[in-house]
Amino acid sequence: MKNLKKISKQKQRTYEGESDLNIENADMIICRCQEVTLKDIVQAIAEDATTVNEIKRRTRAGMGLCQGRSCSRLVRKILAEHTGQKFAKVIPGTFRPPVRPIALSTLASLEEDTDDKS
Amino acid sequence: MRKTEFAIVGAGPAGLSAAIEAARAGVKVVLADENQRPGGQLFKQIHKFFGSEAHHAGVRGIDIGTMLLQQVSQQKNVEIMLDSVVWGIFRANTSHTLGVIHNSKNIHLKARKVLLATGATENVLAFPGWTLAGVMGAGAIQTLVNVHRVLPGKRVLMVGSGNVGLIVSYQLLQAGAEVVAIVEALPKIGGYAVHAGKVARTGVPILTSTTVKEVHGKDKVEKAVLVQIDKNWQPLTGTERELEVDVVCLACGLSPLAELAWITGCKFTDVPELGGHVPIHNENMETTVPGIYVAGDLAGIEEASTAIEEGRLVGIAVAEALGYLAAGEAKDKKTEISSRAEQLREGPFGIARKQAKEQLICRSLSE
Amino acid sequence: MTNPDVVVIGGGIIGCCCAYYLAKQRLKVAIVEKGSICSEASKSCQGHLFLWELPAINIKLAKASKKLYEQLYNELDIDFELRNTGSMSIAEKPQDLETLQQTLNELRQAGVECQMLSAKEFIKTEPNVTRDISGGASFPEDGQLNPLLTTIALTQAVKKLGADIRHFTEVTGIELSADKSSIVAVETTKGKIGTKYVINAAGAWSGQIGRMVGINIPVVPRRGNLIVTEQVPDNIINCQIIIASGYLDSLKRENKTAVAANVQQTREGNLLLGSSREFAGFDKNVNPEVISLIVKRCIRFFPVLADLHTIRSWAGLRPYSPDMLPIISSSPIEGFYVASGHEGVGITMGPITGKLITQLITKQQLDLPVDQLSVERFAEKQ
Numbered sequence: 094m095k096n097l098k099k100i101s102k103q104k105q106r107t108y109e110g111e112s113d114l115n116i117e118n119a120d121m122i123i124c125r126c127q128e129v130t131l132k133d134i135v136q137a138i139a140e141d142a143t144t145v146n147e148i149k150r151r152t153r154a155g156m157g158l159c160q161g162r163s164c165s166r167l168v169r170k171i172l173a174e175h176t177g178q179k180f181a182k183v184i185p186g187t188f189r190p191p192v193r194p195i196a197l198s199t200l201a202s203l204e205e206d207t208d209d210k211s
Numbered sequence: 212m213r214k215t216e217f218a219i220v221g222a223g224p225a226g227l228s229a230a231i232e233a234a235r236a237g238v239k240v241v242l243a244d245e246n247q248r249p250g251g252q253l254f255k256q257i258h259k260f261f262g263s264e265a266h267h268a269g270v271r272g273i274d275i276g277t278m279l280l281q282q283v284s285q286q287k288n289v290e291i292m293l294d295s296v297v298w299g300i301f302r303a304n305t306s307h308t309l310g311v312i313h314n315s316k317n318i319h320l321k322a323r324k325v326l327l328a329t330g331a332t333e334n335v336l337a338f339p340g341w342t343l344a345g346v347m348g349a350g351a352i353q354t355l356v357n358v359h360r361v362l363p364g365k366r367v368l369m370v371g372s373g374n375v376g377l378i379v380s381y382q383l384l385q386a387g388a389e390v391v392a393i394v395e396a397l398p399k400i401g402g403y404a405v406h407a408g409k410v411a412r413t414g415v416p417i418l419t420s421t422t423v424k425e426v427h428g429k430d431k432v433e434k435a436v437l438v439q440i441d442k443n444w445q446p447l448t449g450t451e452r453e454l455e456v457d458v459v460c461l462a463c464g465l466s467p468l469a470e471l472a473w474i475t476g477c478k479f480t481d482v483p484e485l486g487g488h489v490p491i492h493n494e495n496m497e498t499t500v501p502g503i504y505v506a507g508d509l510a511g512i513e514e515a516s517t518a519i520e521e522g523r524l525v526g527i528a529v530a531e532a533l534g535y536l537a538a539g540e541a542k543d544k545k546t547e548i549s550s551r552a553e554q555l556r557e558g559p560f561g562i563a564r565k566q567a568k569e570q571l572i573c574r575s576l577s578e
Numbered sequence: 579m580t581n582p583d584v585v586v587i588g589g590g591i592i593g594c595c596c597a598y599y600l601a602k603q604r605l606k607v608a609i610v611e612k613g614s615i616c617s618e619a620s621k622s623c624q625g626h627l628f629l630w631e632l633p634a635i636n637i638k639l640a641k642a643s644k645k646l647y648e649q650l651y652n653e654l655d656i657d658f659e660l661r662n663t664g665s666m667s668i669a670e671k672p673q674d675l676e677t678l679q680q681t682l683n684e685l686r687q688a689g690v691e692c693q694m695l696s697a698k699e700f701i702k703t704e705p706n707v708t709r710d711i712s713g714g715a716s717f718p719e720d721g722q723l724n725p726l727l728t729t730i731a732l733t734q735a736v737k738k739l740g741a742d743i744r745h746f747t748e749v750t751g752i753e754l755s756a757d758k759s760s761i762v763a764v765e766t767t768k769g770k771i772g773t774k775y776v777i778n779a780a781g782a783w784s785g786q787i788g789r790m791v792g793i794n795i796p797v798v799p800r801r802g803n804l805i806v807t808e809q810v811p812d813n814i815i816n817c818q819i820i821i822a823s824g825y826l827d828s829l830k831r832e833n834k835t836a837v838a839a840n841v842q843q844t845r846e847g848n849l850l851l852g853s854s855r856e857f858a859g860f861d862k863n864v865n866p867e868v869i870s871l872i873v874k875r876c877i878r879f880f881p882v883l884a885d886l887h888t889i890r891s892w893a894g895l896r897p898y899s900p901d902m903l904p905i906i907s908s909s910p911i912e913g914f915y916v917a918s919g920h921e922g923v924g925i926t927m928g929p930i931t932g933k934l935i936t937q938l939i940t941k942q943q944l945d946l947p948v949d950q951l952s953v954e955r956f957a958e959k960q
């Protein structure tokens with residue numbers, strides 16, 4: 094079962110050349126965990142993404158090990174710049190636990206009830 | 212499941228001060244911090260502190276930390292959990308449950324009141340080459356230099372002339388590195404004149420209206436290209452210049468580290484003077500989620516001195532809410548603390564923060 | 579803006595699939611979504627194309643849907659990571675193996691390709707599985723996709739076909755004709771939209787939309803938690819989807835809170851660990867006890883997971899219908915259609931649901947009979 098049947102050739106995640114994005118530093122990495130470039134993000138905005146969450150769903154920026162701690166602010170800046178929203182009005186993506194990566198064994202090791210400690 | 216009356220996340224100046232005040236009044240407190248020792252930012256601060264006499268001006272941050280630790284260790288009611296990451300916060304009827312990782316164990320800590328005093332996180336700046344080895348945050352460099360006594364490199368370009376950029380530049384110089392230049396995008400230096408003067412006297416150029424255009428290097432930073440910018444932050448072509456450096460230190464400001472606060476669902480507002488999105492809070496520092504308080508840099512980027520006062524305020528407010536302090540007594544204490552905090556918010560930087568804080572509290576009334 | 583022919587309420591997988599097949603029939607479609615597209619159950623799930631959930635009608639729907647996904651994969655512009663992964667099921671104890679054997683007998687009758695595996699055979703394909711299992715089964719027809727990209731790909735396509743996407747717009751009411759027999763308009767937080775046809779694809783909220791027109795849709799939210807790990811190599815598990823015995827049991831209603839091990843690996847390499855089922859209203863907060871239980875259960879079967887790290891957890895609301903069958907249906911009100919109640923297989927059944935709804939509206943020959951799926955089955959019981 095190891096060899097997956099690919100249903101068809103791999104396609105690009107976003108359309109290439111659909112809109113002519115002429116931006117400086119297009120290949121600059123914005124999300125280092127997921128290696129998402131400036132161009133990827135601007136492309137998502139061109140396809141109507143208006144929030145950090147939407148950009149994340151399309152490009153994976155913010156889905157990495159750091160969960161956007163490094164890139165979220167940069168993504169917000171790019172969003173503000175390219176949509177004309179005020180930077181301060183662009184809210185960060187949704188935060189969810191855990192706020193730091195934790196080992197699964199640790200998460201599973203839930204302490205039993207010790208109601209004495211009150 | 213463990214239980215306590217008052218749980219505090221973050222043992223920086225804000226968290227420690229809250230623990231001290233609440234415990235003095237009789238509240239049972241658990242204080243959790245992810246580091247191996249308490250103190251938060253204070254232990255990275257080997258320089259003499261700015262601020263007024265009453266607020267330890269002239270004392271080193273690390274010494275303020277030690278003093279707070281002594282006070283907290285005298286309180287039998289405070290349990291300090293170190294090496295303890297708070298990984299989540301969950302609503303449980305009228306109380307809150309914290310998920311804490313300690314000694315590779317997942318502990319659920321239920322508390323009637325929670326203070327989030329998680330401090331701040333550093334802003335990053337993106338330019339071509341920013342992901343190269345050698346581009347580092349000021350916080351990481353401070354930890355290397357002041358805590359581990361290791362130099363990050365030989366020739367450093369400092370990006371940002373706020374207090375952090377200036378102080379870390381000075382600390383790098385003292386430790387034996389060369390600071391090639393400090394660049395500042397704004398037309399004037401961001402930090403206090405005392406710190407700027409100290410650095411300038413050593414001959415380090417502080418280049419205003421200038422930013423990093425790009426950084427080059429094969430596997431690590433070898434060269435930085437600077438460019439001047441106009442009022443609208445547009446680069447002026449022809450003003451590029453190259454500097455040979457092996458470290459680019461980013462000191463581009465701090466933002467409240469608000470992840471746990473967002474998870475609680477409390478409401479935020481954006482206040483540029485306070486570093487971005489901050490939880491809306493009332494004069495007791497309580498957020499729009501009952502029982503969740505904030506203090507220190509999370510409630511708006513300020514200083515250790517204000518963090519201490521805000522922490523105290525929460526300690527008193529929580530003691531009052533839990534019935535350990537009578538209303539009158541609490542009120543006197545709160546007034547005293549507030550007036551001290553107010554004195555701290557003076558001067559051109561302080562006034563803006565003071566107004567921002569006042570507006571924040573006004574907003575909380577309408578929420 | 580001219581009035582659309584059809585308003586689709588809800589921009590999850592179901593709404594987007596309906597919009598796509600309708601737009602292909604040259605109907606003018608508007609999707610009205612209270613949040614952003616794909617922001618509820620359809621973004622909070624695993625992407626398992628689950629072809630063996632009984633009864634037989636579900637299996638028929640699922641199989642037809644998978645074929646449609648294969649077509650969509652060629653039609654749509656974005657690679658939504660569709661793969662033929664197959665899936666495997668672990669039998670923990672000897673009695674689980676017996677139950678599994680019985681299930682497989684039923685599944686074969688319903689036309690599902692499946693195979694029993696001895697413990698030894700199972701361990702051979704999955705060397706990281708714990709040794710103390712009784713055996714298992716494999717389901718080679720199952721597949722996987724990326725639900726986020728699938729919904730986005732559909733949205734792009736319907737936009738190209740001229741549909742109107744109104745996100746951050748909540749439906750607050752539905753205006754009926756004076757005799758309450760047909761639709762006049764949909765009221766939203768951003769104004770009224772005149773239309774003759776409405777599709778209720780509001781997932782866990784579809785009961786609320788039903789109430790707007792006086793139709794009983796007893797769909798309620800059933801919360802599921804998921805835990806995501808860092809990206810890991812693809813040899814932790816070899817088959818991308820592995821479910822342990824206890825999963826089918828967890829689907830039953832009498833379980834107020836049920837937890838089962840369900841380990842899946844996405845194409846990007848993250849593991850998604852599930853699953854749980856709770857009735858907790860519309861509360862989407864992660865339940866910290868439940869996620870610990872899920873992880874414990876997953877480590878029980880794959881001890882190697884212990885050292886991996888989790889980077890995120892979340893909860894989503896499955897649209898649960900009391901008889902665990904979806905609702906794909908017209909209604910006593912002319913022009914009001916329901917596409918909801920898919921519980922844990924909404925991703926699987928998206929395309930066939932969209933296609934059947936389109937066939938109902940355009941009065942075409944149906945790909946499959948939908949009598950069992952009518953919303954009126956709930957009216958009769960009242």
Ligand SMILES: Cc1cc2nc3c(=O)[nH]c(=O)nc-3n(C[C@H](O)[C@H](O)[C@H](O)COP(=O)(O)OP(=O)(O)OC[C@H]3O[C@@H](n4cnc5c(N)ncnc54)[C@H](O)[C@@H]3O)c2cc1C
Nearest residue numbers: 221223224225245251252261297329330507508514515516
């Ligand atoms: C270079 C530099 C120089 C400065 N100089 C001065 C000065 O001269 N005078 C002055 O008044 N101020 C100064 N400051 C500012 C001062 O250090 C901060 O304002 C102050 O430390 C804020 O206190 P705090 O308690 O809010 O946060 P912090 O001190 O940042 O403490 C927060 C603590 O919470 C912990 N934490 C965060 N999240 C979690 C979690 N999920 N689980 C467990 N623990 C967590 C952190 O690790 C940290 O230990 C300086 C700051 C810097 C960076």
Ligand SMILES: Cc1cc2nc3c(=O)[nH]c(=O)nc-3n(C[C@H](O)[C@H](O)[C@H](O)COP(=O)(O)OP(=O)(O)OC[C@H]3O[C@@H](n4cnc5c(N)ncnc54)[C@H](O)[C@@H]3O)c2cc1C
Nearest residue numbers: 588590592612618619620623624626749781802924925926
């Ligand atoms: C943890 C978990 C794992 C799962 N794994 C799988 C799996 O592997 N395979 C599988 O096939 N299925 C899986 N599912 C099930 C699947 O996610 C759902 O069945 C499917 O997403 C339902 O789609 P939907 O479009 O009906 O609902 P949703 O995606 O919830 O969409 C409904 C939309 O309607 C909108 N809405 C509601 N009210 C209004 C209003 N008044 N106005 C405007 N918009 C409104 C909502 O905002 C929402 O976006 C899983 C579910 C969970 C929770």
Ligand code: FES
Nearest residue numbers: 124126157161164
């Ligand atoms: S840098 Fe984007 S997720 Fe870490």
